[in-house]
Amino acid sequence: MLKILRESLLNAPIVHRGKYHYFIHPISDGVPRLEPELLEEVTEHILGMVSKDFDKIIAIEAMGIPLATAISMKTGVPFCIIRKRQYGLEGEIKLSQETGYSKGELYINDIFEGDRVLIVDDVISTGGTLVALMSALEGVGATVTDAIVVIERGDGVSRLKEMGIDVKTLVRIDVTEKGVSIEDIHE
Numbered sequence: 001m002l003k004i005l006r007e008s009l010l011n012a013p014i015v016h017r018g019k020y021h022y023f024i025h026p027i028s029d030g031v032p033r034l035e036p037e038l039l040e041e042v043t044e045h046i047l048g049m050v051s052k053d054f055d056k057i058i059a060i061e062a063m064g065i066p067l068a069t070a071i072s073m074k075t076g077v078p079f080c081i082i083r084k085r086q087y088g089l090e091g092e093i094k095l096s097q098e099t100g101y102s103k104g105e106l107y108i109n110d111i112f113e114g115d116r117v118l119i120v121d122d123v124i125s126t127g128g129t130l131v132a133l134m135s136a137l138e139g140v141g142a143t144v145t146d147a148i149v150v151i152e153r154g155d156g157v158s159r160l161k162e163m164g165i166d167v168k169t170l171v172r173i174d175v176t177e178k179g180v181s182i183e184d185i186h187e
């Protein structure tokens, strides 16, 4: 299980963003090319981890989008993208996103009180993005049925756990200048 994901992570190149060792992988970057077999392996696995019914899928721009598209087509459930662009629609919510290597704004549209949402994303690292997103969704009155992220690095998952938020991941990795190593994989 997750054989293609495992192999592709072990072959991922590393680049430096300041002091941050940034791995490059089809699921988190769309580079090298994302083969349909890998997308199929990962999205099937995500669906096997879902614990409750949901009526919207939420994906964070950019690399949550291929995951949400594939899950939407498999389930028939629509997806909303949390965008880095402001639209100025009524009810739009602005979030500040801070990762290990970037800062910026995200905008939520078309999520309302009572929505039952599945969050999917490619990577969790510091957890900053999900902390901001979860608190905004709570403010709206939406219920997060599951938050599932493919690749985990750093302490984001434990940081969210301390706040009472459970995030499921498929694989936990460590990244050094030499490359990616796999610490734990959800078989």
Ligand SMILES: O=P(O)(O)OC[C@H]1O[C@H](OP(=O)(O)OP(=O)(O)O)[C@H](O)[C@@H]1O
Residues within 6 Å of the ligand: 028, 029, 060, 061, 062, 063, 064, 098, 099, 100, 102, 121, 122, 123, 124, 125, 126, 127, 128, 129, 130, 156
């Ligand atoms: O746990 P954190 O430290 O908050 O990092 C996780 C975020 O970093 C990546 O997004 P990025 O802003 O790089 O966007 P991308 O999908 O456009 O590459 C990833 O898609 C997560 O949204």
Ligand SMILES: Nc1nc2[nH]cnc2c(=O)[nH]1
Residues within 6 Å of the ligand: 021, 022, 023, 024, 025, 028, 029, 099, 100, 123, 124, 125, 175
């Ligand atoms: N592609 C990629 N996305 C990330 N998001 C948070 N950390 C990383 C990383 O090292 N690589």
